[in-house]
Amino acid sequence: MTQTRSEFNGRDSFTADSGRGLSFQDVPPEMMAGVDIYKNQTADMIEGGIAGTISLRTRRxxxxxxxxLAFSADWTRGDIAKETTPTFSGLYSDRWDKGELGEFGF
Incomplete structure (x- = not known):
């Protein structure tokens, strides 16, 4: 999608290969909590996307x-190269209540 502004957890983001757009294929699906799409900016949003704003939210x-816990694995075989390439991704998240100190998350 051209002429869109992308955010990663509410912050402006960009990648080297596509200019101002975030490469969503670089974000593992286990990390995704949701994607918010705004066609028209509101007063509290940063302007810049002519075609709108896409905001990727990750799990916390x-x-x-x-x-x-979440884990995925994928193997891709190239017909021309005759090689197999594995891809792994995972997510671990936990939280602890430490009384007076409050709650901690990782």
């Missing part, structure tokens, strides 16, 4: 109660 330790 305080989004859910307890421990969260």
């Amino acid at each position: 330790p305080f989004d859910q109660a307890g421990r969260q």
Whole structure:
């Protein structure tokens, strides 16, 4: 999508290969909590995307109660190169209540 502004957890983001757009294929699906798409900017948003704004939200330790585990694996075989390339991604998230110190998340 051209002429869109992309955000990563509410912050402006860009990549070297596509200018101002975020390469969504670089973000593992286990990390994604949601994608917000805005066609028209509101007063509290940073302007810049002629065609709109896409905001990628990742999971955070305080989004859910307890421990969260996710893992995926993929193998791609190239017909011309005759090579197999593995891809792995995972997510570990947990939170702890430490009484007086409060709650901690990782």
